[in-house]
């Protein structure tokens with residue numbers, strides 16, 4: 001039985017990881033305010049992390065999902081975002097290096113500037129546009145520096161899942177109260193469900209090697225296309241969904257215009273891709289009506 005620590009266990013992705021633990025593993029979840037078993041732990045506090053490993057280990061691997069994920073808020077609180085996204089990753093990587101165990105660190109498409117014209121590969125150059133992207137990239141680099149032989153970075157994007165706040169849920173909520181919605185149609189990425197991503201992260205832990213992987217559902221969409229598909233698959237009729245540009249819907253943090261990820265390396269590792277995004281969305285909505 002392999003005992004694995006999952007951070008961010010109360011979050012959208014971490015909570016799904018805990019529901020999809022492989023048969024030969026045992027997962028211990030931890031989060032800032034609560035923990036499934038390990039109690040609330042601030043991962044940026046080295047002493048607290050040492051104690052976590054001492055009291056609830058030994059662990060044979062870590063999947064690190066905890067993060068400061070409020071992308072717009074990070075613009076005004078970059079130091080707070082840096083503390084979680086970079087410092088906590090450094091602290092965890094140091095402890096994992098000492099224990100000689102693999103660390104799977106979940107990162108983001110926001111490390112890219114979005115000027116690409118084909119899906120981003122793992123070794124394409126990074127140039128984040130936002131504070132969130134900069135702090136996540138700092139976390140990637142800190143973990144790789146502390147634990148070069150054990151850090152497996154998995155960049156993903158546009159997540160939604162059964163728990164937590166996400167775009168399909170927001171669109172569905174708005175459609176209940178408005179006859180017309182306006183949604184950005186000039187940003188392109190791959191909507192990805194935690195239902196598909198969670199088993200891929202377990203596979204990276206069990207089968208992967210140090211380095212970077214990209215993990216997202218197949219195909220790509222704009223936010224406008226995702227909104228339309230969400231309402232179509234949920235059976236919501238009679239709500240107009242109008243396209244608009246990013247410039248018409250300004251937000252504090254700049255987002256990449258194009259951040260589709262090339263996931264071929266992960267597909268080679270697993271012998272399969274994640275589901276195409278429309279199939280994954282339909283399947284999600286069937287079992288988790290909004």
Ligand SMILES: NC(=O)c1ccc[n+]([C@@H]2O[C@H](COP(=O)([O-])OP(=O)(O)OC[C@H]3O[C@@H](n4cnc5c(N)ncnc54)[C@H](OP(=O)(O)O)[C@@H]3O)[C@@H](O)[C@H]2O)c1
Pocket residue numbers: 007008009010011012013014030031032033041042043044064065066067068069084088106107108109136156157158159160164
């Ligand atoms: N959501 C997306 O679309 C998306 C896209 C690409 C990559 N990612 C990455 O995927 C991972 C999981 O994202 P998610 O959407 O599941 O995030 P989430 O729902 O916001 O969960 C993150 C969890 O981390 C916890 N946390 C924050 N600071 C912490 C600290 N100092 N110590 C311990 N725990 C702390 C949070 O606790 P509190 O809630 O109490 O603060 C929260 O429960 C993150 O690394 C994120 O950067 C997400």
